[in-house]
Amino acid sequence: MNELATFAITVFTGFFAIMNPISNMPIFLTLTEGADKETKQRINLKAVIIAFIIVTVFVLLGNYIFDLFGITIPAFKITGGILIFFVGFEMLQSKKSNIKHLNTVNIDENIAISPLAIPILAGPGTIVTATNFVANTTSYINIALIILVFGLMCLLNYIAFSLSDIIAKKIGDNVISVIGKLMGLIIAIIGTNMIIQGLKLSFDVFN
Template sequence: MLEMFISAFITFFVVIDPPGCAPIYASLTSGAVPAQRRSMAIRAIVISLFILLVFALFGEKLLAALGISLDAFRVAGGIMLFLIALEMVFEKRQTRREDRAEKIMETPEVEDVSVFPMALPMIAGPGSIATVMLLMARSNGIEETAIVLGAMAAVLLLTLLSLLAAGPLMRVLGAKIEAVITRLLGVLLAALATQFVVDGLKASFS
């Protein structure tokens, strides 16, 4: 059970990337007062939790309604996560997030960034949705389901803490250390994504 929690925790941590969300959130909320930043951070996490819970609990039924097998979703989700890993290794993911943040800041009428772009697509994006559905599909019984959801909640809690401490966190980490951590996590995510694809192909052709 502990190994399953660690595996799920690492997967969610790499995909959601709490340290990577911090600088984007800091730049998006630079003109807000501390109370507003706290409120938007909490709101973004609550919305993300709701979205991920919906896909965790009802994603399999949605796939069944669309006529998509879990094995096919494993392969597709693994490929999607692998592409995210490539972006992390080659420093494309952060650039894309920063470009999105700049577009938001160019529209002064947009003040609340909790829904877009923080909750969607930065936290509860395609990668994290695919991840929670893949992990839920691999879990058997209430205990394993609770472990996956617990790991997801723990990572979202860390994400909330990183958003609340975005300014000080960026001063401590610095751009170079953050880049190194992102690349290391990208390599790990690539291996996990490959395992998803292998599992899906094995089950499909067995």
């Protein structure tokens, strides 16, 4: 039971660092600016559902994808670690998003699919993190736990987006920026750890 709890906390920490609700709020607010409350809620719900489906598919079929394309675990860990590191590095550098602002008069609800679901919620970093957790376990209980924890993260993002207007006014842009930088540091560390694990596995294979 303790092992399951530890695993669940590890998975939650990894997902939270990658797709933390607080740092995603400014993006949601910008993309839905000018929309009424009902439209925002429809976009919000659609985005989290699509993100959940995408990551769940990778959690369930990730190992088959590895076998199909001949991807090794060490190579995946190293490549994924580099990718996640750069995601965190960009957050630390405060680089602005390349997402174009949409017309605030006519809101296109397809923003729920892109860019909200992909790549903001279910981006490369999230998919790599999810598949990495699966690659480290053969237990169906652990796989189910990964899906449940990711579902919880989707729910937290849904709540944060729903309350984004209120929360932004309460905590201010500066606090949101600081939280984003802290998450960037954690993401970079997770990426570095994945690279180290991949290198260790590679040397074990050669030895």
